[in-house]
Amino acid sequence: MNALIGDLGVTSGDVILELSYLLAAVFFVVGLKLLSHPDTARKGNLWAAGGMLLAIITTILFHKDSSGQGIKLVNILIILAVIAIGSVLGAVVARKVKMTAMPQLVSFLNATGGAASALVALIEFSNPANKSTLVTLLGLVIGSIAFSGSMIAYGKLDGKVGDIFAGFIKYLNLFMLLVVTVLVAYIIAGGAAFETQKILVYVLLAISLVYGVTFVMPIGGADMPVVISLLNSFTGIAAAMAGFIYRNQAMILGGIFVGSAGTILTLLMCRAMNRSLLNVIIGSFGGGGTAIDRKKGVIKEISASDAAVLLSYSQKVVIVPGYGLAVAQAQHVCNDLAKLLEEKGVEVKFAIHPVAGRMPGHMNVLLAEAEVPYEKLFEMDDINPEMPNTDVVVVIGANDVVNPAALDDPSSPIYGMPIIRAHEAKNVIVMKRGMGKGYAAIENYLFFADNTRMFFGSAKDSLQKLVAEIKSL
Amino acid sequence: MESILEFFYNNKEAIFIIVLTIFLGFEVISNVPSVLHTPLMSGANAISGVIIIGGIILVGHAETDTINLNLVLGIFAILFGTLNVTGGFVVTDRMLEMFRKKKN
DSSP, rough: OOOOOOOTTTTHHHHHHHHHHHHHHHHHHHHHHHSTTTTHHHHHHHHHHHHHHHHHHHHHHHHHHHSOOOOHHHHHHHHHHHHHHHHHHHHHHHHHHHGGHHHHHHHHHHHHHHHHHHHHHHHTOOTTTTHHHHHHHHHHHHHHHHHHHHHHHHHHHHTTOOOOTHHHHHHHHHHHHHHHHHHHHHHHHSSOOOHHHHHHHHHHHHHHHHHHHHTTTTSSSSGGGHHHHHHHHHHHHHHHHHHHHTTOOOHHHHHOOOHHHHHHHHHHHHHHHTTOHHHHHHOOOOOOOOOOOOOOOOOOOHHHHHHHHHHOOOOOEEEEHHHHHHHHOOHHHHHHHHHHHHTOOOOOEEETTTOOOTTTTHHHHHHHHOOOOOEEEEHHHHHGGGGGGEEEEESSOOOOOGGGGHHOOOSSSSTTOOOGGGGGGEEEEEEEESSSSOTTTOGGGGGGTTTTTEEOOOOOHHHHHHHHHHHHH | OOOHHHHHHHHHHHHHHHHHHHHHHHHHHHTOOGGGHHHHHHHHHHGGGGGHHHHHHHHHHHSSSSSOOOHHHHHHHHHHHHHIIIIIIHHHHHHHEEEEHHOO
């Protein structure tokens, strides 16, 4: 592999390496393309993983430094050992994690990617052979923000970190961004001796880490999916910056690809909630919103036995699962209820709002895990026309996604958000812990509607009671 | 100004790739059903672990006679990168496996 090819001064190993990077890049693109269709998604994931494996192997075998020196055996052994440890850890965590904790895991994994980018940039900054100071610093800043931001997002989703809505944080963040920009410009302009620069780089690292924390801190827990998706694209961009340093096309393409795909995904999620990205980040949402003065009806409760009768003698039931179902880990009982009703000849469908659960699509994953058949899951736009001839809609732990105010109350903060039109059904049973407001902290008039009955209690307990009652009918 | 022009000229291939890849990313993702948002996010997340290549290059050419900062930081870069890659692909596969099982 060390024979020179022609008079280009490259060996066949160099050519194989570049070809493998090209192939890896193609695998990434094809993989993500396949991942975006339900039928081919799993294959797509394998393609992308195959591309990564290929790039890793050929890099270890064929990469040379600027003096043409390949990777020595000792170094190869160290690399393989570290990769082995990392793979075992990663695979175990990914296999063991509960499906409800999925968003936390994705956030944590994103943090590790950001950390890796920041470390690479940090080392490369002191490498005199590296002339791309700008991209190195960008990689450092973006990678660090992705790391600390994702760790905070992880903490929030896991309930370890609370929200802080202090107004001054907004100004602090702007100030820190300014300092970062000035520092980067100062270092690039060569405004200090190299030794001073090395210290400044650590200052830059520290500020970026703090910025990641204060950037995510004020954003509400329910907005974490959007934030994680955004930070995911940051990690991609940081990896691409490192690719720039090494002139490595696979890293550049892979990183930027994730960066742009992540950005578009972020915007799609925002659109599903009818909010702008800026609105999510600045967080003008929640609280305050005084809706129009509408005559409140009376809350009517329903007992487990009445609910059981109502459901059992219906023809068509639609279940609307929400965040509360996921929190209570009630997806399995929920499936039991659906199966029981079907045995009694009731048609049961699940209506999934695009942002139900803790991440878009998360509810589908949770229900799939509970073995709810895929073809019973209906997206909002497909199920809404069926609402008027649905006998009972069972809303479990969902609130804002069924709030009619989104349709007819222009003063409502969620006005314009597409909702599942539960209120159009003949009867609505709402399972809820209590009369607390949803994330948007606004009143839900569905709960006071004439055709609505409230069933208070934790989703899991209520469902268990209901299942027991239906069985005893 | 001159330095910006120079930067562009010296990196024109990379800049071409970046600009075209941005469009590619937008195109590939724009028509995804919301069911797949979570797996897609975690799959893309695993791809961003491509930074592991950078870690391999660093450790690959680091001095191993003594324990030095570059070696140690590089090892952590590989470790974190591997976690990102393996964890990401495995968890994505696990999610998608559940979808597929139900379809049959």
